[in-house]
Amino acid sequence: MTHYTQIIVDKADGIATITLNRPEKMNAYTRTMGAEIIAAMDDIDADDAVRAVIFTGAGEKAFCAGADLTPEGGGHVFSDPTEVADLSDARVRDGGGRLTLRLFESKKPLISACNGVAVGVGATMQLAMDIRLAAAHARYGFVFARRGIVPEAASSWFLPRIVGIAQALEWCYTGRIFDAAEAKAGGLVRSVHAPDDLLHAAHSLAREIADNTSGVSVAMTRAMMWRLAAADHPMEAHKIDSRAIYRLSRSADAKEGIASFLEKRRPMYPGKVSADMPDFYPWWDERPYE
Numbered sequence: 001m002t003h004y005t006q007i008i009v010d011k012a013d014g015i016a017t018i019t020l021n022r023p024e025k026m027n028a029y030t031r032t033m034g035a036e037i038i039a040a041m042d043d044i045d046a047d048d049a050v051r052a053v054i055f056t057g058a059g060e061k062a063f064c065a066g067a068d069l070t071p072e073g074g075g076h077v078f079s080d081p082t083e084v085a086d087l088s089d090a091r092v093r094d095g096g097g098r099l100t101l102r103l104f105e106s107k108k109p110l111i112s113a114c115n116g117v118a119v120g121v122g123a124t125m126q127l128a129m130d131i132r133l134a135a136a137h138a139r140y141g142f143v144f145a146r147r148g149i150v151p152e153a154a155s156s157w158f159l160p161r162i163v164g165i166a167q168a169l170e171w172c173y174t175g176r177i178f179d180a181a182e183a184k185a186g187g188l189v190r191s192v193h194a195p196d197d198l199l200h201a202a203h204s205l206a207r208e209i210a211d212n213t214s215g216v217s218v219a220m221t222r223a224m225m226w227r228l229a230a231a232d233h234p235m236e237a238h239k240i241d242s243r244a245i246y247r248l249s250r251s252a253d254a255k256e257g258i259a260s261f262l263e264k265r266r267p268m269y270p271g272k273v274s275a276d277m278p279d280f281y282p283w284w285d286e287r288p289y290e
Contacts, residue, residue, distance in 0.1 A: 004021075004036045004040065009043075009044075015207065016044050020063065022058070028064065029121045029125075051108065054203065056113040062115075062118070063112075063138065064122030096121040096152045097152060109130050110129040112131070115198055115199075116137060116138055117138070128154075131190050132188060133189060133202050133205075139178070140179075142155070162187060215271060215273045216276050219273045220281065247278040251276065
C-alpha cells in the first residue's frame with residue numbers, strides 16, 4: 001500500500017475518498033501533495049472496485065488555501081529561482097496543471113466536497129472534478145490577478161466551460177473572495193450544505209453512481225462529455241456516440257442493464273473499466289507532454 005504524507009486515501013464500498021491532509025496549514029498545496037494525488041488517482045483508476053471518488057479537506061476551515069508560500073511549502077512558482085530560456089522546457093510546466101490534466105484523464109467520476117476556504121489552486125483543482133458540493137461556510141477565490149500572475153491549472157479552459165465566460169472573467173479579473181451562495185448562483189457548485197451534512201451528501205451522490213450504473217458506461221460518458229462538448233460540430237459527437245452505442249449495446253453490461261430493469265432488481269454489472277472499454281477508446285491522441 002502506498003504511503004502518503006499529505007493526503008489520506010480511504011476506500012470503502014466502491015467509493016474512494018481523498019482528503020487533503022495539512023490542516024495545520026489549511027491544506028495548502030505543495031508539489032508533494034500534487035504528486036500524491038496523481039499517484040492516488042493512478043491507483044484508483046486501476047482499481048475496478050472503486051466506482052466514484054470524493055475529494056475533501058482535513059479540518060473544519062479549509063479545503064485548500066492555495067499554494068503554500070512559506071519556506072516549508074517550497075517549490076512553488078514564486079520561490080523557484082530557475083531561469084529557463086526555452087518556454088517549452090518541462091521545467092516551465094505548472095504543477096497545478098499537471099494535477100488537473102491527470103484529473104481530466106480520470107476514468108472514475110470525481111466529486112468535490114468543499115469544506116471551507118478554496119482559493120488559488122484550491123479552487124482551480126476542483127474545476128477538473130465533475131460535480132462540486134460546498135459547505136455553507138466555503139469561500140472561493142481565483143486570486144491570481146491580486147498576486148501578479150494569471151489563472152493556472154488549465155483553469156482558463158475549465159472555468160468558462162463550467163460557469164460561462166462572463167462569470168469566469170469577473171471572478172478572475174477581480175480576484176475577490178466569494179461565498180458558497182454566490183458559487184452556486186454562478187454555476188460553480190451544484191449544492192450548498194450545512195457543514196455536518198456535506199460529506200453525507202457527497203457520499204449519497206457517489207452511492208447513487210456506484211450502486212446503479214455501469215462503470216464502463218460512466219467512464220465513456222465522462223470522456224465523451226469533457227472532450228466532445230467543445231467539438232466544432234455535433235458530427236464529432238455523433239461519430240463517437242454511434243461507435244460507443246454500437247459496441248456497448250453488445251456488452252455484458254448492457255445485457256445486465258436490461259435484465260435488471262425487467263426483473264426490477266439492482267444491477268450487478270460485470271464490466272471492468274480496466275479491461276472492457278470499447279476498442280476505440282481512447283479515440284484522442286493529443287498528449288504533448290507524455
